[in-house]
Every structure is written in structure tokens, then in C-alpha cells.
Amino acid sequence: MTLRKVVYHPLERLDLVDVIGQQDLAHDAVFDLASAMLGASSASGVARGWSSVSVNNTTNLITFGDFTMLGRTVDGQGSTANFPAYMAKYINAVGGHGTCSFSTSKALVQAYRTANGELPPTPEDEDYSVATHGAFYPFIYARPVVVEGVAASRRFWDAGAESETTSTVNTRTITTFEFVLHDINSLPAPPASGFPWTRIGGLKSWIDTAGTVSLGSAGVYPYFYFESMLGIAGGGITSLDYSSSGIGGGFGGAISFLMDQIYKIKTDGASDSAGRPLLERGETAPSSLSDLDYRLNNLDVEVSALKLSVSSTLILSLTFPGGDFPTLSYSQLAGNTFNITPFLDYKPAREYLDRIEGATIGAFDAGVWGSHFSGDTNNSHLLTALSLVVPTEYRFKAFSLSIEPIYCDRGGEFVGSGDGELADALHYARIRGSERWFLKASANTPNASKQITTLTRQAIGSSTEIAFNGINIMERSSEDWSIVADNGIRLDLKITLTIHNQ
Numbered sequence: 001m002t003l004r005k006v007v008y009h010p011l012e013r014l015d016l017v018d019v020i021g022q023q024d025l026a027h028d029a030v031f032d033l034a035s036a037m038l039g040a041s042s043a044s045g046v047a048r049g050w051s052s053v054s055v056n057n058t059t060n061l062i063t064f065g066d067f068t069m070l071g072r073t074v075d076g077q078g079s080t081a082n083f084p085a086y087m088a089k090y091i092n093a094v095g096g097h098g099t100c101s102f103s104t105s106k107a108l109v110q111a112y113r114t115a116n117g118e119l120p121p122t123p124e125d126e127d128y129s130v131a132t133h134g135a136f137y138p139f140i141y142a143r144p145v146v147v148e149g150v151a152a153s154r155r156f157w158d159a160g161a162e163s164e165t166t167s168t169v170n171t172r173t174i175t176t177f178e179f180v181l182h183d184i185n186s187l188p189a190p191p192a193s194g195f196p197w198t199r200i201g202g203l204k205s206w207i208d209t210a211g212t213v214s215l216g217s218a219g220v221y222p223y224f225y226f227e228s229m230l231g232i233a234g235g236g237i238t239s240l241d242y243s244s245s246g247i248g249g250g251f252g253g254a255i256s257f258l259m260d261q262i263y264k265i266k267t268d269g270a271s272d273s274a275g276r277p278l279l280e281r282g283e284t285a286p287s288s289l290s291d292l293d294y295r296l297n298n299l300d301v302e303v304s305a306l307k308l309s310v311s312s313t314l315i316l317s318l319t320f321p322g323g324d325f326p327t328l329s330y331s332q333l334a335g336n337t338f339n340i341t342p343f344l345d346y347k348p349a350r351e352y353l354d355r356i357e358g359a360t361i362g363a364f365d366a367g368v369w370g371s372h373f374s375g376d377t378n379n380s381h382l383l384t385a386l387s388l389v390v391p392t393e394y395r396f397k398a399f400s401l402s403i404e405p406i407y408c409d410r411g412g413e414f415v416g417s418g419d420g421e422l423a424d425a426l427h428y429a430r431i432r433g434s435e436r437w438f439l440k441a442s443a444n445t446p447n448a449s450k451q452i453t454t455l456t457r458q459a460i461g462s463s464t465e466i467a468f469n470g471i472n473i474m475e476r477s478s479e480d481w482s483i484v485a486d487n488g489i490r491l492d493l494k495i496t497l498t499i500h501n502q
Contacts, residue, residue: 006021006414028084043225043228043229044072044225044228045223045225045226046067046070046222047070047087050067050222053065053217055217055220057215062140063092063429065092066090070087070225071085071086071196072084072086072254086097088144094174096176097178098145098177098290100179104311106215108136109206109213113211120133120137124204130185131185132198137202138181138183138184138438139181139201139202140200141179141182141198142179142198142200143194143198144195145175146174146194148172150170150172151171153167154168154169154171162207162248180381183371188196200222200223201220201223202221202223203215203219203220203221206219217337224405230257255390273387308500310439310498310499311337311497313494314330314339314340315330315494316329316386316492318344320485322486322488324369325364325460338390338391338394339501340389340390340495340497341388342386342387343386343457344385344387345472347384347465348385349364349382350458352462353379357372375485379481381481384474384491385440387457387475388497389469389470390469391469391500394454394469395454396451397452397499397500398450399451399471399499400500401450402494402497403437404496407457408492411425411427416488420486427483428489430479431481431489434478436476436477436494453469454467454468454469
């Protein structure tokens with residue numbers, strides 16, 4: 001770590017172990033400082049892209065020009081929070097490097113082409129699957145291998161002879177590189193010693209020539225360490241020269257990439273108008289994103305106010321299960337300007353039973369059902385009352401209402417009286433054929449005016465008035481509804497409410 005030093009004492013003999021220790025600490029300090037600057041433990045890859053790349057489809061080898069890479073390794077002091085970062089230089093002229101073979105991947109792609117008559121989908125295709133096609137487009141990994149070299153003469157002390165001698169020894173370490181291509185769905189096996197593997201690139205495309213697969217240099221891409229930090233899939237995007245000043249890769253490439261994205265947000269949208277003002281990189285946009293959001297919300301309000309009408313449609317099912325009070329279910333249609341919320345309204349039933357039969361009803365329960373609805377020819381009609389609740393802002397607006405019965409010929413499904421499917425189908429047909437829906441007048445709207453007003457409804461549990469903004473509607477037909485009450489039926493409706501702003 002950067003705070004450690006080799007301790008020397010006055011008149012101490014300088015030993016080789018201390019010299020090596022001093023050199024190691026100097027290297028470790030640089031590695032640790034680079035790690036602290038980079039932060040993310042996964043940031044690794046090419047620092048400066050290769051000067052050239054060539055592909056030999058006879059030997060199936062990729063040859064790289066000079067490049068630099070940034071790798072990560074395990075902390076020598078055992079820290080689990082630090083992954084020292086180092087920079088390694090690949091110099092082609094040094095020689096002694098390992099080969100980068102794509103034989104295995106090429107054989108896989110050739111087998112796929114032979115079996116399917118086409119190349120596998122590339123990572124940019126919509127039907128590409130990492131699990132299925134990842135092996136055809138492997139990642140390229142590299143690692144530096146440090147060995148001793150550069151032999152030269154050096155003087156040594158011969159303790160036995162008490163004199164100096166001359167010997168030829170290695171005076172420097174030499175860095176060579178090993179390469180491997182590996183399926184992107186897994187990691188290559190870690191080496192027994194030395195530096196770990198670092199992803200430096202990959203293959204992104206193949207060439208099909210009359211059924212024979214080959215690899216071109218355009219199919220080999222670099223992977224920059226800043227691409228891993230930015231969460232970019234790869235392809236060397238941070239090496240592109242966005243600034244036209246020769247910046248490629250590293251911090252400069254990443255900053256240039258980010259500046260380009262900011263520029264696109266300000267000026268270069270995919271569907272922008274041709275007459276838009278073009279901002280320079282350093283210019284401030286006329287409006288921030290938060291201001292545009294504010295303006296858009298206000299514009300929506302103003303546009304809604306200018307609309308001549310708005311509408312809402314729902315599909316509603318009123319089901320009489322047989323021997324019990326009805327249930328209500330519904331769904332809103334997509335594209336509604338606003339939503340209607342329907343409720344069963346028990347107020348008309350209570351008023352009718354009070355006036356006609358002299359029965360004051362609190363909660364509608366099984367006893368009330370048996371006394372007033374089971375087997376009754378007409379009373380079940382009272383249970384088709386619905387309250388359509390709309391948002392408060394539409395109060396006092398004029399409206400148009402469309403109620404469209406949804407009819408089918410499966411009457412036996414919805415009745416089940418025991419008289420047989422044909423008889424039940426005929427019952428269902430007569431009831432739905434004479435079905436009529438109308439607006440229900442109230443003290444607030446004695447003439448059932450077509451204007452959204454504040455009305456009241458009652459729930460099944462009590463006669464407590466519930467105020468709401470909207471419309472009350474009811475159904476009425478001339479048929480005998482005893483079969484509905486006792487054996488069940490379902491009324492399906494399409495309800496469309498149009499509210500006029502003018």
C-alpha cells in the first residue's frame with residue numbers, strides 16, 4: 001500500500017531482499033493508487049486500442065498490433081476491498097507472445113452454417129440469444145506473462161576467493177502475452193500462477209462465402225476498460241473520436257463519449273424537427289428536462305380544456321348467481337380519457353318496497369331476498385340499478401350516454417333453470433331482447449337532464465345516502481324475471497359516456 005516503506009538503519013548493510021522489497025512497494029503503491037482512482041473492481045480491458053489487427057483464415061490466428069491494457073489482480077496483502085490495477089503494454093516487435101486462435105469458434109459457426117443454411121444471429125440482431133448464440137461470438141481474453149530476460153554482464157563478489165567475478169545474467173523482466181477465446185456464457189479457467197485473464201475484446205461477425213465460414217478483421221472488436229465502467233456492451237465505442245482531436249480510449253475517450261451523449265440529448269434526437277435550433281457543445285439548452293416536463297403537463301391540461309368532448313368506455317357484467325343478490329364486474333377500455341367507476345345502487349329497490357309493499361329495508365340479506373325477490377316476476381328488475389361515478393372535474397358538463405347490450409346465444413350457460421338448454425336459451429333470448437336501459441330521475445334531476453350532477457346511491461348494507469358525481473341508470477323489460485332471480489343470468493353491457501366541454 002502507498003503508506004508502507006522499507007525501513008533502513010544507519011551503517012546497515014544493504015541486502016538484496018530490501019532492494020527487492022523497495023521495488024515491490026513502489027509497484028504496489030502505483031497499483032493501489034490506480035485502483036483507488038478507478039474504483040469499480042470490474043473495470044478492466046484495453047486502455048489504448050491496437051494499432052492494427054489481421055486475421056489469417058488458414059492458420060485461424062488473430063495478430064494484433066501494439067496496444068495497452070488495464071488489468072486487475074488480487075491484493076497481495078489480502079484485502080477483499082481492493083483489486084490493484086496495473087497497465088501492461090503489448091509490443092508486437094518484442095516477440096515470444098502466445099497465439100490467439102479462433103479455430104474452435106470457427107468450427108462451431110461452420111457447423112451451424114452447414115446445418116441451418118445461414119450464419120448464427122449476431123449480437124446486434126433481434127433474434128440473438130446469449131444462451132443460444134453466445135458461443136459463436138466469444139470474448140477475447142489476454143494476460144501478461146512476466147519472465148526474466150535481457151542478458152548482460154554483471155560483477156559479483158566471490159566470498160570464497162574474496163574477489164570480484166563477472167557473470168552474464170538476466171538484467172530485466174520481459175512481458176509477453178497469452179491469449180484465449182472463450183464462450184461469453186462463462187469465464188476462462190484461472191491460470192495456476194501469474195496475472196489473471198482480462199477481457200480485451202471479442203468477435204462480433206463472421207463472413208459466409210458460398211457456405212464457407214471465415215473471419216474478417218472487421219469482426220474483431222476491442223473492449224475498453226471504460227466501457228465496463230459505463231455499462232456499455234462493448235465494440236470499442238469509447239475509442240471513437242467524438243471530439244475530432246485524436247482522443248481515443250481511456251479517460252479521454254470516455255469523457256468524449258459522455259459529452260457526445262449530452263450533445264445528443266440537447267440537439268440530436270432521432271425524430272427531431274428539421275428547423276430546430278442547433279446548440280454547440282458548450283451552449284446551455286433553453287429548457288431543462290424538468291422544465292420541459294412542467295410545460296408538457298400544463299400543455300396537456302390546456303389541450304384537454306380545448307377538446308370538444310372526452311369519452312370513456314367500459315365492459316360491464318351484472319351477474320345474478322341464483323338465490324342471491326347480483327354481483328358486478330367490469331373492465332376499462334384502453335385509451336379512455338377518464339375512467340367510469342360503476343356501483344350497484346340499492347336505492348330504487350328500497351324506495352319501491354317501501355312505497356308499494358310497505359317494507360322498510362335496512363341491509364339486503366337472505367331474508368329480504370326470500371321475502372321480496374325469490375320467485376317474484378318484477379322485483380328483480382329493481383336490482384339492475386347502476387350508479388356511474390365520474391371524476392369531479394366533469395360536474396355540470398353535458399353528456400351523451402350509449403349503453404349497448406352484449407348478447408350471445410348461450411342462454412343455458414347463463415340461466416340453468418333445469419328446463420333444458422333450449423328452454424333456457426329461449427328464456428335468455430326473450431329477456432335480453434326486451435332489455436331497455438334508461439336514465440333514472442331523482443330529486444336533483446327530476447327530468448333526468450343530460451348533465452353530470454351530484455347524485456346519491458345506496459349500498460347493499462344500509463340505506464345511508466352516498467353522494468357522488470355522475471349518472472344513475474336502470475334496466476326494464478316486460479319479461480317474467482323470476483327465472484333470473486331464482487336460477488341466474490348474466491347481463492353484459494358496453495357503456496360509453498361522452499362528456500361535452502362546450
